[in-house]
Amino acid sequence: MATITAALSVTSDVTEYGIGISKTMTMTKAGTNTGLEKATGLVRKTLTSINEVDLLTVGSGTVTDVTSTVTAANKLYIKNINTDSSEYFTVGLGKASTGSAKENFDMADSNERSVELGRLYSGDFMIIPWSATATNYNDVFVKPSVATSMVIEYMVFYEE
Amino acid sequence: MATTTASLTITSADLVGDALSLSSSSNLNKAGTTTGLDQTTGMAHVYLTATTSIDLFPILPASPAGQNKQSWVYICNKATDETHYVTITIANTIIGQLYAGDFLWMPWSQIAQYADIELAPSTAAAAAGIRVEYTCFHEGLTLPTSADS
Numbered sequence: 001m002a003t004i005t006a007a008l009s010v011t012s013d014v015t016e017y018g019i020g021i022s023k024t025m026t027m028t029k030a031g032t033n034t035g036l037e038k039a040t041g042l043v044r045k046t047l048t049s050i051n052e053v054d055l056l057t058v059g060s061g062t063v064t065d066v067t068s069t070v071t072a073a074n075k076l077y078i079k080n081i082n083t084d085s086s087e088y089f090t091v092g093l094g095k096a097s098t099g100s101a102k103e104n105f106d107m108a109d110s111n112e113r114s115v116e117l118g119r120l121y122s123g124d125f126m127i128i129p130w131s132a133t134a135t136n137y138n139d140v141f142v143k144p145s146v147a148t149s150m151v152i153e154y155m156v157f158y159e160e
Numbered sequence: 161m162a163t164t165t166a167s168l169t170i171t172s173a174d175l176v177g178d179a180l181s182l183s184s185s186s187n188l189n190k191a192g193t194t195t196g197l198d199q200t201t202g203m204a205h206v207y208l209t210a211t212t213s214i215d216l217f218p219i220l221p222a223s224p225a226g227q228n229k230q231s232w233v234y235i236c237n238k239a240t241d242e243t244h245y246v247t248i249t250i251a252n253t254i255i256g257q258l259y260a261g262d263f264l265w266m267p268w269s270q271i272a273q274y275a276d277i278e279l280a281p282s283t284a285a286a287a288a289g290i291r292v293e294y295t296c297f298h299e300g301l302t303l304p305t306s307a308d309s
Contacts, residue, residue: 002175008265010234012164012188014200014297019164021203021295023236025261031243039175042182071245071257077170079184086192091267093253115251115275118267119230123186125168126266129248129256137253155170155182 001035004157006075006127029159030073038065040156047150052090052097052143055154058132067159068132074158076140079125081151089142089152091126092116096141103141113137119145120152130156162196164188164297166232166265190299191230201296205238209289213249213280216294218304225300226270233277235294236263244285246292249278257282268296 003026010021027036040062047053055078056063066074080089090102094114097103103114120126132138144150167185188197201217208214216235237246239260248255248264251274258264268277281290 002172004170004172004175004180007169007171008234008263009167010164010265012162012200012297014162014164014196014198015202019200019203019295021234023263025263028242028259030257030259031245033242037175039180041176070247070254073257073259073262077168077182085189085194088192090269093250093255113251113253115253116269116271117250117255118232118269119191120267121189121192121230123184124267125166125184125186126264127168127170128264128266129258129262131254131256133254157175 002037003035027075027157028073030071036157036159038158038160042153042155044151044153047144049147050100050144052102052141054096054139055142056140056156058134058138063132063156063158065160066132070131070133072131072159074130074132074156075127076130076156077127078120078152078154080120080122081153082122085122087150088119088121088145090116090119092141093138095139102143162198164197188232188297191228197230197297197299199298203293203295205291205293207289207291208281209286211281211283211286213278215276216279217277217296218302220270220276221302224270225302226298229299231268231270231296231298233268233296234263234265235292237261238291238293239285244288244290245282246285246290247280251275
């Protein structure tokens with residue numbers, strides 16, 4: 001078993017009294033104190049079109065052996081490492097359109113569900129739990145805002 | 161202009177052959193700018209005793225105030241029992257489970273109605289009671305219209 005920790009710190013003067021977050025989590029298997037043992041490694045991708053593409057496809061590629069039960073405790077880290085403040089990646093869950101148009105936001109379609117989570121602008125990062133339950137539901141897609149070279153890095157920590 | 165800085169460090173001495181250490185830091189800015197986000201919901205702390213799925217932030221209308229703007233969400237499961245978890249959902253799609261001590265940090269697109277971020281305690285967590293903390297830094301969020309007027 002491995003010990004993997006993620007420490008988040010947020011400092012803000014957005015209110016007169018400020019807001020601070022300082023939180024460390026140890027990544028463990030679902031419902032246990034046993035650490036996660038698997039990781040994809042830090043993946044770096046350069047995207048040169050505005051096509052919406054899968055970054056992670058449940059059950060294939062770098063995450064072929066990821067546990068895909070709904071209660072799994074997988075963790076996903078993604079970072080936009082570009083420097084232009086106006087350029088961003090749209091990150092979402094579900095089926096990627098594979099084209100320049102976004103897949104329709106359609107939570108009723110059981111086969112092609114697609115939902116946008118948020119946008120990572122230059123330097124932004126995110127860390128979320130990832131259920132990886134089913135292809136086309138929990139695939140992770142990204143869509144660059146521009147067709148010039150944009151670089152994204154990501155890593156999955158997961159249960160097997 | 162406010163300055164909000166988020167930093168994340170992921171480390172492990174024994175996951176792979178060499179020590180792993182990833183460090184990231186960024187300022188939270190308004191969409192496409194270098195101007196800092198200037199609004200927040202404040203840090204909320206709730207105690208939940210039912211498995212009912214709840215919206216953490218005001219229900220998004222058809223055209224949210226935060227549409228095409230930037231928002232950041234933090235959610236932390238404050239439970240100490242490792243079997244107690246909460247399920248985080250957006251638009252009827254499960255993002256994942258936060259077990260005791262877990263947190264998430266993610267951008268949030270208030271793109272449209274139904275893109276609300278929802279949370280549901282597990283059965284065991286609800287039975288025991290579970291504490292959750294959450295906040296949102298943003299540049300626009302539609303608040304509910306008063307029903308008293």
